[in-house]
Amino acid sequence: MKRRNFLYLTGMGVGATFLQGVPAFGKIIDPSAALDGVDPAFKKQLSDVALNAARSKGATYTDVRIGRYLNQFVVTREDKVENIVNTESYGLGIRVIANGCWGFAATDKMDKDSIARAAADAVAIAKENARLQSEPVQLAPQKGYGEVSWKAPIEKNAFEVPIKEKVDLLLSVNDAAMKGGASYVDSILFFVNEQKYFASTDGSYIDQDIHRIWPLFTITKIDAKTGKFETRNSLSAPRGMGYEYIIPRESDKIKGGPTTLYRDRYDMLEDAKAGAIQVGEKLTAKSVEAGKYDLVLDPSHLWLTIHESTGHPTELDRVLGYEANFAGTSFLTLDKWESKKFNYGSKLVNIVGDKTQPGSLGAVGYDDEGVACKKWDIIKDGILVNYQAIRDQAHIIGLNESQGCCYADNWANVQFQRMPNVSLQPGKTPLAPSELIKNVEKGIYILGDGSFSIDQQRYNFQFSGQLFYEIKEGKIAGMLKDVAYQSNTQEFWNSCTAICDERDYRLGGSFFDGKGQPEQVSAVSHGSATTRFNGVNVINTERKI
Amino acid sequence: MPILSKEEAQALLKKVLSYSKADECEVSINGSDAGNIRYARNSVSTSGAISQNSLAVSSAFGKKLGIATINEFDDESLKKVVIRAEELAHLAPENPEYVSILGPQDYAAPSKQYVPETASITPKLRADAVDLSLKVAKDNKLTAAGFVQNSIAYSAFMNSKGLFAYNTSTDINFSVTLRTADSKGSGYITRDYNDVKYFDAEAFTKIAAQKATGSIGARALEPGKYTVILEPAAGIVLLENLIGGLDARQADEGRSFLSKPGGKTKLGEKMLDERVNIYSDPWNPELPTAYWNGDGRPQEKMSWIEKGVVKNLYYSRYWAQKQNVKAIPGPDAFIMDGTDTSLADLIKGTEKGILVTRLWYIRPVDPQTLLYTGLTRDGTFYIENGEIKFPVKNFRFNESPVIMLNNLEALGKPQRTVSGESGTNGLIPPMKIRDFTFSSLSDAV
Numbered sequence: 001m002k003r004r005n006f007l008y009l010t011g012m013g014v015g016a017t018f019l020q021g022v023p024a025f026g027k028i029i030d031p032s033a034a035l036d037g038v039d040p041a042f043k044k045q046l047s048d049v050a051l052n053a054a055r056s057k058g059a060t061y062t063d064v065r066i067g068r069y070l071n072q073f074v075v076t077r078e079d080k081v082e083n084i085v086n087t088e089s090y091g092l093g094i095r096v097i098a099n100g101c102w103g104f105a106a107t108d109k110m111d112k113d114s115i116a117r118a119a120a121d122a123v124a125i126a127k128e129n130a131r132l133q134s135e136p137v138q139l140a141p142q143k144g145y146g147e148v149s150w151k152a153p154i155e156k157n158a159f160e161v162p163i164k165e166k167v168d169l170l171l172s173v174n175d176a177a178m179k180g181g182a183s184y185v186d187s188i189l190f191f192v193n194e195q196k197y198f199a200s201t202d203g204s205y206i207d208q209d210i211h212r213i214w215p216l217f218t219i220t221k222i223d224a225k226t227g228k229f230e231t232r233n234s235l236s237a238p239r240g241m242g243y244e245y246i247i248p249r250e251s252d253k254i255k256g257g258p259t260t261l262y263r264d265r266y267d268m269l270e271d272a273k274a275g276a277i278q279v280g281e282k283l284t285a286k287s288v289e290a291g292k293y294d295l296v297l298d299p300s301h302l303w304l305t306i307h308e309s310t311g312h313p314t315e316l317d318r319v320l321g322y323e324a325n326f327a328g329t330s331f332l333t334l335d336k337w338e339s340k341k342f343n344y345g346s347k348l349v350n351i352v353g354d355k356t357q358p359g360s361l362g363a364v365g366y367d368d369e370g371v372a373c374k375k376w377d378i379i380k381d382g383i384l385v386n387y388q389a390i391r392d393q394a395h396i397i398g399l400n401e402s403q404g405c406c407y408a409d410n411w412a413n414v415q416f417q418r419m420p421n422v423s424l425q426p427g428k429t430p431l432a433p434s435e436l437i438k439n440v441e442k443g444i445y446i447l448g449d450g451s452f453s454i455d456q457q458r459y460n461f462q463f464s465g466q467l468f469y470e471i472k473e474g475k476i477a478g479m480l481k482d483v484a485y486q487s488n489t490q491e492f493w494n495s496c497t498a499i500c501d502e503r504d505y506r507l508g509g510s511f512f513d514g515k516g517q518p519e520q521v522s523a524v525s526h527g528s529a530t531t532r533f534n535g536v537n538v539i540n541t542e543r544k545i
Numbered sequence: 546m547p548i549l550s551k552e553e554a555q556a557l558l559k560k561v562l563s564y565s566k567a568d569e570c571e572v573s574i575n576g577s578d579a580g581n582i583r584y585a586r587n588s589v590s591t592s593g594a595i596s597q598n599s600l601a602v603s604s605a606f607g608k609k610l611g612i613a614t615i616n617e618f619d620d621e622s623l624k625k626v627v628i629r630a631e632e633l634a635h636l637a638p639e640n641p642e643y644v645s646i647l648g649p650q651d652y653a654a655p656s657k658q659y660v661p662e663t664a665s666i667t668p669k670l671r672a673d674a675v676d677l678s679l680k681v682a683k684d685n686k687l688t689a690a691g692f693v694q695n696s697i698a699y700s701a702f703m704n705s706k707g708l709f710a711y712n713t714s715t716d717i718n719f720s721v722t723l724r725t726a727d728s729k730g731s732g733y734i735t736r737d738y739n740d741v742k743y744f745d746a747e748a749f750t751k752i753a754a755q756k757a758t759g760s761i762g763a764r765a766l767e768p769g770k771y772t773v774i775l776e777p778a779a780g781i782v783l784l785e786n787l788i789g790g791l792d793a794r795q796a797d798e799g800r801s802f803l804s805k806p807g808g809k810t811k812l813g814e815k816m817l818d819e820r821v822n823i824y825s826d827p828w829n830p831e832l833p834t835a836y837w838n839g840d841g842r843p844q845e846k847m848s849w850i851e852k853g854v855v856k857n858l859y860y861s862r863y864w865a866q867k868q869n870v871k872a873i874p875g876p877d878a879f880i881m882d883g884t885d886t887s888l889a890d891l892i893k894g895t896e897k898g899i900l901v902t903r904l905w906y907i908r909p910v911d912p913q914t915l916l917y918t919g920l921t922r923d924g925t926f927y928i929e930n931g932e933i934k935f936p937v938k939n940f941r942f943n944e945s946p947v948i949m950l951n952n953l954e955a956l957g958k959p960q961r962t963v964s965g966e967s968g969t970n971g972l973i974p975p976m977k978i979r980d981f982t983f984s985s986l987s988d989a990v
Contacts, residue, residue: 108616225806325720482911
């Protein structure tokens with residue numbers, strides 16, 4: 001599902017009706033039906049039909065993905081339940097290599113004839129396109145795992161929680177925001193369950209069960225006299241977890257700063273109460289004076305800067321030019337990696353790719369081409385040391401095996417290289433955010449993600465946030481508004497002068513990372529601790545119309 | 546299942562409705578057959594074929610609504626989906642914003658969205674097109690990355706008050722980016738049509754090749770306010786956010802660029818240069834769109850901005866009922882009036898300015914002023930004394946389409962284009978704008 005489809009379905013996007021032509025991303029189903037899994041033995045039978053049909057038509061490699069993708073939204077505003085939607089998308093995608101070229105076809109008709117026809121279509125497309133290929137596909141070797149399974153380690157399946165409990169939570173959140181002085185509040189609970197089956201001619205039959213959750217709200221306050229309005233979004237993160245993420249736990253709260261922050265459990269009600277006060281403060285906050293500031297970035301904000309300026313430029317498909325027509329290429333060209341000297345960031349900067357981190361959005365047992373998942377260095381002591389690769393790219397960077405970064409957002413779309421969790425490692429010496437702030441003379445402390453934009457090679461970016469606090473001589477001096485910072489990726493990461501320790505490490509993330517044509521989304525987490533960047537250019541975004 | 550004809554869809558939906566026991570029931574079906582081919586590094590990369598169908602039943606008892614869908618079409622499955630929707634409706638909370646379903650509508654004739662020649666595109670035709678595009682790239686010593694996608698789609702809608710609507714459409718979408726071997730030049734083009742006869746991969750790729758070759762050796766200009774000429778593919782990504790922001794409820798609630806203090810809005814007020822006329826028209830021969838929207842309302846020709854005045858806003862049926870106004874649906878695409886002036890003549894008439902091929906990564910910065918940020922990409926050139934003098938490095942902009950359309954200098958001849966950000970189609974002119982705000986430089990090519 002694309003970000004814009006989500007905005008349409010939830011009614012949260014301005015101009016949502018403009019998107020009425022966008023096809024829905026799945027079927028809407030009875031909530032109880034979401035609990036029925038499909039028997040792996042049956043999926044193996046269907047897979048074998050596809051594998052055999054493709055082989056008989058001349059495929060030299062085939063993989064099959066049978067996916068059942070479930071989503072549930074509960075959407076409310078103020079005292080009203082606007083929408084309760086359950087969707088299901090169920091079908092099968094077949095990817096083949098024939099005459100050295102990729103082909104793909106997908107169908108939602110799960111009878112043997114339709115599957116065999118789709119397999120034949122995939123082979124026919126591969127053969128038709130082989131004449132356009134400059135060199136045959138080279139797949140890194142991959143052992144078959146036989147019949148295996150992986151389940152996300154959740155505590156409470158969100159699809160089993162009664163709708164009423166979810167509605168009651170959101171309405172209590174809205175009530176708290178309205179009592180706190182909000183003019184409007186929109187809130188949503190969003191749950192995802194991917195039941196995925198993968199089979200390939202390498203001899204793998206992999207059954208996986210993946211869960212995600214995202215609680216979010218937007219509180220709006222309008223100044224009736226001036227007509228000015230401000231919003232404050234939730235400081236939650238989408239997570240690869242069950243319903244337990246929204247059951248508050250005191251030990252997961254970080255207190256002592258301007259607002260409470262959350263590790264692995266989120267207190268939506270508490271955050272809404274704080275948000276209602278803060279949105280009022282935003283209306284009367286001082287408009288920022290443009291200039292250079294030292295930035296102190298909270299993980300609820302920094303995740304997005306990591307995503308855009310580290311995650312994307314280290315995607316190998318961008319580096320090689322596969323995304324040149326849409327998502328873009330990358331300034332982190334192969335020569336920079338080959339030199340082993342490219343100074344991406346300061347020596348403090350250590351960034352890893354990780355598909356195994358529990359509770360993260362990117363964690364799975366095996367990727368969508370049957371590769372067991374792992375963790376590796378991407379930036380080591382400030383130097384570019386690796387990328388994110390899949391089977392048909394591994395040889396280009398001298399790898400003997402894939403890094404397990406292959407993903408498709410649906411059975412109907414072909415899998416390709418997608419970002420793993422890409423995270424900034426915490427500092428090795430003890431440092432708390434309050435201690436970090438103490439040393440800043442002229443700075444801005446930014447929490448929550450806001451506006452974001454970056455060029456197609458990932459040099460120039462501009463980010464905003466939810467909450468901005470001025471730091472003067474080591475102390476928080478009050479709230480600011482109209483803040484956005486602009487920088488160049490390499491300059492920015494080289495201005496990193498302090499990173500808090502692991503006690504402050506938290507995950508942020510995105511449900512809707514977009515790439516590819518036709519466009520596909522992917523969910524990915526980014527961890528960090530509060531981090532300082534010196535002398536970053538801040539602009540004032542206030543305008544008059 | 547193949548694409549259903551109007552009669553087949555009508556018979557199927559009628560059968561489903563005959564099983565309904567709800568106070569009100571709506572049934573819809575939609576499906577598509579699509580194929581695509583993607584290429585990069587002067588070679589094919591991925592490609593595919595996707596076939597999908599889905600039937601949805603929406604059943605209401607009073608203000609309680611249940612929705613269920615299915616993709617099997619035997620009688621037992623159809624009965625089951627109706628029963629499931631009705632069970633869900635009984636379990637659902639009352640929706641205070643539920644509005645009773647529409648009766649039969651007086652639709653005008655369908656627009657010409659469906660073109661048989663586009664419907665019969667084969668994988669071979671797509672591969673042949675890519676072959677031609679790659680030849681242009683290789684002849685010019687450039688590296689191509691591109692995408693061709695074609696589709697046939699249909700949708701049908703019927704309800705228990707006798708409303709029936711059917712629509713079918715075809716589409717072909719093409720885009721290509723050509724880059725020089727040293728990655729110092731890049732050029733882009735995109736096109737989207739209902740009719741494959743307008744699709745000329747070779748000619749389109751040549752335009753992108755010219756931009757790629759011409760953009761080698763870009764010079765850095767100081768950021769600041771410049772006169773710009775936005776080609777249609779660049780202009781649409783800002784205009785779509787203006788049109789997408791014409792939602793009445795947001796404006797009435799005080800949280801839109803159209804809101805004024807005290808619950809008033811700028812509807813009927815002049816906000817933009819008087820040469821700005823933007824409307825939607827499902828029957829425009831160059832840009833046909835559906836003649837009914839998703840909830841069965843007719844799509845009419847509708848003026849949104851007339852002589853710079855905000856002429857109409859769009860409404861949900863609930864909000865229109867509450868405000869006691871006509872429930873105008875949002876448009877599927879939009880058209881902006883221009884002139885007969887060619888892009889070449891717009892350039893000729895420019896003393897100093899910057900020609901922009903494409904804008905990219907557009908994100909809202911401030912909804913109060915409709916301020917957006919983003920960057921130029923794939924062909925940015927300096928104009929002096931009516932001529933393109935040299936390529937320039939890409940810029941980041943921070944600009945509001947409202948401010949931009951008050952700084953209008955001239956409009957050119959409208960051209961069908963498609964947003965690289967959302968896929969929305971538009972028929973819009975190249976626009977010459979003064980004082981467009983570029984706030985920093987980008988090293989990206």
